Amino acid sequence: xxxxxxxxxxxxxxxxxxxxxxxxxxxxxxxxxxxxxxxxxxxxxxxxxxxxxxxxxxxxxxxxxxxxxxxxxxxxxxxxxxxxxxxxxxxxxxxxxxxxxxxxxxxxxxxxxxxxxxxxxxxxxxxxxxxxxxxxxxxxxxxxxxxxxxxxxxxxxxxxxxxxxxxxxxxxxxxxxxxxxxxxxxxxxxxxxxxxxxxxxxxxxxxxxxxxxxxxxxxxxxxxxxxxxxxxxxxxxxxxxxxxxxxxxxxxxxxxxxxxxxxxxxxxxxxxxxxxxxxxxxxxxxxxxxxx
Numbered sequence: 628x629x630x631x632x633x634x635x636x637x638x639x640x641x642x643x644x645x646x647x648x649x650x651x652x653x654x655x656x657x658x659x660x661x662x663x664x665x666x667x668x669x670x671x672x673x674x675x676x677x678x679x680x681x682x683x684x685x686x687x688x689x690x691x692x693x694x695x696x697x698x699x700x701x702x703x704x705x706x707x708x709x710x711x712x713x714x715x716x717x718x719x720x721x722x723x724x725x726x727x728x729x730x731x732x733x734x735x736x737x738x739x740x741x742x743x744x745x746x747x748x749x750x751x752x753x754x755x756x757x758x759x760x761x762x763x764x765x766x767x768x769x770x771x772x773x774x775x776x777x778x779x780x781x782x783x784x785x786x787x788x789x790x791x792x793x794x795x796x797x798x799x800x801x802x803x804x805x806x807x808x809x810x811x812x813x814x815x816x817x818x819x820x821x822x823x824x825x826x827x828x829x830x831x832x833x834x835x836x837x838x839x840x841x842x843x844x845x846x847x848x849x850x851x852x853x854x855x856x857x858x859x860x861x862x863x864x865x866x867x868x869x870x871x872x873x874x875x876x877x878x879x880x881x882x883x884x885x886x887x888x889x890x891x892x893x894x895x896x897x898x899x900x901x902x903x904x905x906x907x908x909x910x911x912x913x914x915x916x917x918x919x
Contacts, residue, residue: 662765663764663765664764665761665762665763665764666764667763667764668734668737671734671737672730672733672737672738675734675737675738675742675746676746676750678726678730679726679730679750680750682722682725682726682729683726683747683751687754687755722747723740723743723747726743726747730743739767740768741766741768741769742762742764742765745762745764745766746762746764749762755814755870755871756871757872758871758916758918760919780794780797780798782794782795783888784817784887784888785887785888787891788888788891788898788900791888791891802899802900802903803917805892805900806892806904806907806917807903807907807914808918809888810875810914810918811918812863812889813863813867813873813875814863814868814869814870814871815862815863815864815868816860816862816863816868817861817863818858818859819850819851819855819856819857819860819861822847822861822885822887823855823857825839825887826851827853836887836890838890838894839883840881840882843865847861847885863885863889864878864885865878865883865885866878872911873910873911873914876914879892880893880904880908892904
């Protein structure tokens with residue numbers, strides 16, 4: 628893994644949302660036939676999980692899955708950091724570098740960066756009040772990146788629910804999985820360029836997205852002026868943006884989903900996702916269990 632110079636934002640939720648990029652990476656690696664297990668490093672690096680969790684904890688305090696996303700551009704690689712959903716957006720690469728350094732000092736050449744991402748995702752969620760789960764380990768790192776695959780396989784914030792559902796189905800994930808994993812947007816940030824069309828010219832109409840709550844629309848227009856650069860950021864979940872909870876789903880019910888792909892889970896007429904959103908909104912335990 629080549630060290631990255633990407634700067635981190637100054638909010639703890641962005642660390643966690645970066646590691647939940649693993650949820651996007653799942654779409655690229657879930658079909659792997661590798662046999663993973665939770666005890667993979669028990670003999671070769673028994674404290675691997677503790678090292679990862681410790682560095683994540685330090686990052687949170689100081690700030691207030693093949694791992695191919697980690698590969699930088701080179702003569703032979705087009706980095707997945709520059710694919711459409713990730714460019715100028717993903718953060719936290721240097722936290723992964725810190726974790727890798729700590730592990731290499733203790734057990735060199737053992738723990739893959741892909742497993743680091745999986746462990747860091749679980750640690751970030753649980754440390755922010757979300758569920759914990761047993762992380763299966765044993766992934767091997769890719770030596771090449773697949774920017775084209777990332778562009779075609781990772782759901783876009785502009786896509787229809789039909790297209791996003793098809794991408795999840797293609798890798799064996801069902802509708803409940805889709806809604807649960809979308810709940811990762813309970814924390815983190817998104818740049819204005821990913822949703823500004825909803826604020827001013829939705830689908831070429833010259834008007835805002837009619838599904839947007841009017842007061843929420845006003846707030847977002849203040850954050851993202853029509854003549855702005857597009858790189859200001861807004862909370863993915865405006866109620867409790869630094870916690871992992873089920874408020875994301877309550878906001879969808881109130882037309883306060885930030886991304887088009889978020890709000891479509893609840894606002895697409897007749898969609899099977901609507902009842903799942905309602906369940907997760909009223910039952911945080913059900914959401915946590917499905918997410919884990």
